[in-house]
Amino acid sequence: MPARQMSEQSLIGAFETPPQDAARAFRAALEALARPGTLHGIKGGQAPAPVSEAAASLLLTLCDPETPLCLMGAHDTREIRDWIAFQIGAPIVGPAKAMFALGTWDALQPVTVFPIGTAEYPDRSTTLIVEMEALSQDGAQLTGPGIETTASLSLPALEPFQMNAMLFPLGLDFYFTSGTQIAGLPRSTTVEAN
Amino acid sequence: MSDYNFAYLDEQTKRMIRRAILKGIAVPGYQVPFASREMPMPYGWGTGGVQVSAACLMPEDTLKVIDQGADDTTNAVSIRKFFEKTAEIAVTEKTREATVIQTRHRIPEEPLKEGQILVYQVPIPEPLRFLEPRETETRKMHALEEYGLMHVKLYEDIAKHGHIATSYAYPVKVEGHYVMDPSPIPKFDNPKMEMAAIQLFGAGREQRIYAVPPYTKVVSLDFEDHPFDPSKANHPCDLCGAEHTYLDEVIIDDDGGRMFVCSDTDYCAERQAMGHRGRLSPEAAE
Numbered sequence: 323m324p325a326r327q328m329s330e331q332s333l334i335g336a337f338e339t340p341p342q343d344a345a346r347a348f349r350a351a352l353e354a355l356a357r358p359g360t361l362h363g364i365k366g367g368q369a370p371a372p373v374s375e376a377a378a379s380l381l382l383t384l385c386d387p388e389t390p391l392c393l394m395g396a397h398d399t400r401e402i403r404d405w406i407a408f409q410i411g412a413p414i415v416g417p418a419k420a421m422f423a424l425g426t427w428d429a430l431q432p433v434t435v436f437p438i439g440t441a442e443y444p445d446r447s448t449t450l451i452v453e454m455e456a457l458s459q460d461g462a463q464l465t466g467p468g469i470e471t472t473a474s475l476s477l478p479a480l481e482p483f484q485m486n487a488m489l490f491p492l493g494l495d496f497y498f499t500s501g502t503q504i505a506g507l508p509r510s511t512t513v514e515a516n
Numbered sequence: 517m518s519d520y521n522f523a524y525l526d527e528q529t530k531r532m533i534r535r536a537i538l539k540g541i542a543v544p545g546y547q548v549p550f551a552s553r554e555m556p557m558p559y560g561w562g563t564g565g566v567q568v569s570a571a572c573l574m575p576e577d578t579l580k581v582i583d584q585g586a587d588d589t590t591n592a593v594s595i596r597k598f599f600e601k602t603a604e605i606a607v608t609e610k611t612r613e614a615t616v617i618q619t620r621h622r623i624p625e626e627p628l629k630e631g632q633i634l635v636y637q638v639p640i641p642e643p644l645r646f647l648e649p650r651e652t653e654t655r656k657m658h659a660l661e662e663y664g665l666m667h668v669k670l671y672e673d674i675a676k677h678g679h680i681a682t683s684y685a686y687p688v689k690v691e692g693h694y695v696m697d698p699s700p701i702p703k704f705d706n707p708k709m710e711m712a713a714i715q716l717f718g719a720g721r722e723q724r725i726y727a728v729p730p731y732t733k734v735v736s737l738d739f740e741d742h743p744f745d746p747s748k749a750n751h752p753c754d755l756c757g758a759e760h761t762y763l764d765e766v767i768i769d770d771d772g773g774r775m776f777v778c779s780d781t782d783y784c785a786e787r788q789a790m791g792h793r794g795r796l797s798p799e800a801a802e
Contacts, residue, residue, distance in 0.1 A: 341522035341530075345574035348534050352572070356541050356714045356729045357630075384538070386531050441659035445539035445548045467544050467691055468729035470712075491693055495542045508542035510691065510729075 332404035335368030337382055347383040354497065355506035359464045359473025361457055365502040369409075370401035376499035377424060377451050384449075385422055387411040392420035392436075395429025397453070417448075424451045427478035433486075436494055444491040447509075452478065454500040466511040474516060475505055483513040523570040524602040529553055533571035533725065537716060540727035545690030546658070547641050547724040555720065556598075561591055562620055563720030565637035566598070569618045572633055572716070573599065578606040580614035585622040585762070585779030592620070609782050621684070623705040625761050625783040628713035630730065636699040638719040641726065643687045643697040663695045666737060674742055683747070689735045690728060698734075704746045704762045709734040751776040754796040756787035 337343035343366040350362040367378030385391055391412040393402060398414075406412055417423065417435040430450055439447035454476075461476040462483070475498075477483060486493045486509055493509030507513075521527070529551075536550040555563040573579065579599050583591040587609040595618060596607050608614050611624040618635040628634060640646075644654045647665045657663070666687055673681045686703035690696050698706060699717060709715065715728040728734060738744035752759045754775040761783065763776040775796050778784035793799060 340527060342575050344527065344530070345522065345572075346576075348530075349572065349574050352534075352537065352541065352633075352714065355538055356727075384531055384535055386528050388528075388532065389535070442655045443549075444543050444546055445536070447539075449538070467732040468541075470731045491543045491546060495538070508729075510542060510544060 328404045328408065329370075329401050331370050331401055332408045335370075335378060335405065336409050337366045337379075340382075343379075344383045347379045350504055351380060351383060351497070351506070354504045355468075355495065355508055357468045357473075358466070358507050358511045359459060359469060359475045359505070361459065361503050361505050363502050364499075364504045369405050370399065372396055372453065373402060373405075373424070374453055374499045375502045376504045377453055377497075379502075380451055380497060380499065380504065381406070381410055381412075381422070381424070385410045385412045387413070389421045390415040390419050392417050392423040392448075394423060394425030397425045397429065420448045422449050422451060424453070426453050433482055433494060438486075438489055438492040438494060441492070444493075447492065447494055449495045449497065451497045451499055454478065454498050457498055457500045457503050457505050461516060463514045463516045464507070464511050465514070467508070469511070475507065477507070477513065480513060480515055483507065483511075487512050520602040522575070522603055523573045523599065524555075525553065525567065525570045529567075530571045533567055536725045537568065537571065537727060540716070540725050541714070541729050543694075544728050544732050545688075545694030545696040545726060547719075547726045550723055550725050552720045552723040557594070559721040560639065562595060562618070562637035564718030564722075564725070565618050565620070565635050565720075566595060566718075567720060568716050568718035568725060569595075569599065569616060569635045570603075572616055572635065573603050573605060575603070575605060577615045578608050578613055580608050580611060580617045580782075581619075582617065582622060582624065582780075582782075583620045584764070585624070586781045588781065610786075611780075611782055621700045621702075622762070622779060623701060623708045623711075625778070625780040627708075628711050630712045632713040634711075634713050634715045636701075636715065636717045638697070638699040638717045638724070639721070641697055641717065641719040641722050641724040643685075643695050658694060661693065663689075663737075666695055667739075670737060670739070674739070679745075680738065680742060686744075687737050689737060691733050695737070696726065696728075702762055703736065703744075704748050706734070706736045706744070707746055749776055752794060753778045753784060753787075754794040756784045756792045756797075757794040758784070758787055758792070
């Protein structure tokens with residue numbers, strides 16, 4: 323059987339200068355997670371549609387052959403799998419084994435199937451990259467580590483994040499991506515309706 | 517162009533460290549295991565801090581490195597040179613100009629602000645290690661928030677000395693859950709840990725990374741009748757006259773003469789430049 327040809331698109335879209343671009347992207351990701359409710363620019367990665375530049379850059383920064391990745395919904399296409407195989411090398415897995423997961427909020431449901439870590443190793447939990455139409459600093463009210471008083475973020479839901487926070491120190495960590503913007507929501511954040 | 521990959525480490529190693537840092541941020545005070553690499557310096561010289569710094573640095577950063585508050589000691593100078601060579605970044609001795617500050621055993625006197633990252637070098641990350649040598653057990657103790665042993669240790673201090681004698685690496689409780697070793701900073705610095713900057717801790721030999729996000733609650737352990745006391749030497753700085761800083765005691769002659777000086781050299785120099793004088797300032801001595 324002839325080998326299936328990889329799409330040409332999978333060969334492009336890496337960082338131009340990987341060490342420097344990844345360093346800048348990581349700092350955006352670090353600030354985003356350390357200060358929930360703040361928006362940061364992250365750019366340089368280009369994956370096939372519908373993956374946003376922010377999500378592609380985050381994958382290039384954090385994922386490699388050691389990080390099982392779960393693609394959900396419209397983000398699980400042959401083109402995207404090819405791109406990840408060539409650019410990142412992360413094994414594509416189901417939710418139960420995922421270290422990272424990528425998809426829209428609806429496609430990632432139910433989020434309860436992702437590992438939340440164990441009492442002795444709470445770090446062994448999935449980081450979800452949630453693709454959003456847009457990000458803004460309004461909506462749910464956030465309090466907790468990284469937030470001086472309160473912050474706001476346009477979360478796609480309320481209850482799942484409240485349930486997640488109750489699992490602390492276990493739980494999932496979230497990145498929200500849209501265009502070249504990124505926001506973070508660690509499990510330590512308390513989420514309330516505004 | 518440098519002959520090294522940017523910031524020395526290879527990209528896969530940096531990704532591994534970055535993932536550990538992010539999980540550390542998500543679970544404040546929890547020690548995330550990471551595959552610490554051999555660095556071109558011996559363990560105990562800040563290999564953990566250097567790896568965390570290397571994973572954080574970007575080309576636009578300005579790095580400051582201090583060792584016990586001083587910018588000009590061997591450890592600080594060589595780490596600063598290391599990153600000048602391998603990352604070609606700007607360096608400074610000024611706390612407020614730095615975006616990344618790697619520190620051994622001090623928090624700068626000047627309050628840190630948003631946008632700054634403080635990287636601690638940590639020798640023994642496990643606060644319970646000298647009470648319980650088995651990693652399997654301390655891990656369970658953290659999982660169960662079983663910190664009675666630590667309180668017993670502090671109580672024994674009181675029983676023996678009349679007060680809590682632990683004066684550095686004073687254990688803190690982070691965000692009401694994990695008890696954490698703040699690295700061997702003097703307990704004088706503990707109250708500063710609730711700050712606007714991101715705090716990252718790297719223990720190279722012990723292969724652990726942990727973090728305290730900005731504005732996170734960091735409480736020094738104590739008892740109602742023996743509240744935490746961030747004590748300091750009852751003396752002003754002999755060079756800049758500051759009465760609110762952490763001081764080093766320096767023997768200055770063979771007759772037991774001594775002086776107290778700010779351990780934060782940048783802060784002290786800046787105060788002297790502003791005209792503050794202490795008991796042994798060159799002008800005052802004349």
